[in-house]
Amino acid sequence: DAKTTQPNSMESNEEEPVHLPCNHSTISGTDYIHWYRQLPSQGPEYVIHGLTSNVNNRMASLAIAEDRKSSTLILHRATLRDAAVYYCILNYAGGTSYGKLTFGQGTILTVHP
Amino acid sequence: EAQVTQNPRYLITVTGKKLTVTCSQNMNHEYMSWYRQDPGLGLRQIYYSMNVEVTDKGDVPEGYKVSRKEKRNFPLILESPSPNQTSLYFCASSLFGTSGISEQFFGPGTRLTVL
Numbered sequence: 001d002a003k004t005t006q007p008n009s010m011e012s013n014e015e016e017p018v019h020l021p022c023n024h025s026t027i028s029g030t031d032y033i034h035w036y037r038q039l040p041s042q043g044p045e046y047v048i049h050g051l052t053s054n055v056n057n058r059m060a061s062l063a064i065a066e067d068r069k070s071s072t073l074i075l076h077r078a079t080l081r082d083a084a085v086y087y088c089i090l091n092y093a094g095g096t097s098y099g100k101l102t103f104g105q106g107t108i109l110t111v112h113p
Numbered sequence: 114e115a116q117v118t119q120n121p122r123y124l125i126t127v128t129g130k131k132l133t134v135t136c137s138q139n140m141n142h143e144y145m146s147w148y149r150q151d152p153g154l155g156l157r158q159i160y161y162s163m164n165v166e167v168t169d170k171g172d173v174p175e176g177y178k179v180s181r182k183e184k185r186n187f188p189l190i191l192e193s194p195s196p197n198q199t200s201l202y203f204c205a206s207s208l209f210g211t212s213g214i215s216e217q218f219f220g221p222g223t224r225l226t227v228l
Contacts, residue, residue, distance in 0.1 A: 032213045043203050043219035044156065051212070087156070091213045098213055099144060099163050100171060103156040 004088045009108040018075040020107055022088030025069045032091045033064060035073045037084040038106070044087070047073065083111045115140045117220035119204050125226045126194060134189045134223050136204030144209040145187040146171070146217070147179065149200040156203070162187055163209060194227040201225075 005023040012018040024033065034049040048055055048062045050071075055062040061074040075082055087106040092098050117138045126132055138145065146161040148171075158171030162181040176198055178190040187206075191198060202223045208215040 036217070043222050044217070045219070046216040099146070099161040099169060101146070101158050101214070102172060103148075103158070105155045
């Protein structure tokens with residue numbers, strides 16, 4: 001299974017953009033890139049996902065490298081509420097293990113006022 | 114309201130006493146999954162189900178059983194719980210299609226302590 005690598009932690013200031021990187025050098029052509037976050041004392045929460053093209057939604061943007069070996073989750077204006085653990089995971093949409101998801105350790109994002 | 118519910122939310126039990134944690138979703142999702150979360154180990158998938166009567170192992174299935182007899186329910190069964198199964202458990206569900214798993218909705222979690 002393809003794996004992801006993320007920095008253990010990152011810091012940001014409130015109202016500034018945040019770029020959270022994720023490396024997935026062994027990604028296959030049918031792996032979708034998903035991002036989730038987990039706020040303190042809560043369950044994980046979906047953020048965004050994509051395959052090849054950059055994606056935008058109300059929460060964030062996902063920038064996917066042309067070779068798909070890395071991606072970046074972009075929070076355009078960080079707020080204190082964005083302080084969370086962010087997980088980058090791959091979902092293999094082909095073959096027989098397409099329900100298997102490996103979350104990894106994630107990136108702890110600290111947002112300073 | 115679209116939601117995933119888990120019961121119980123908290124459970125303290127003893128080694129070897131069979132227990133079931135229920136999970137139910139009201140969104141008609143095909144895909145359901147169980148995770149456990151432990152300090153320093155992050156979220157790890159236990160089992161998942163692509164649809165009724167279709168289940169498969171995740172990364173840490175040992176000591177657990179699941180069943181999917183109805184689309185809305187996906188119970189997690191611990192036949193003989195042990196202290197190393199003390200953990201925070203999450204159930205999740207999502208649609209599933211040609212683009213794989215869509216947005217997963219997570220339940221509130223079940224904190225299990227096995228003495």
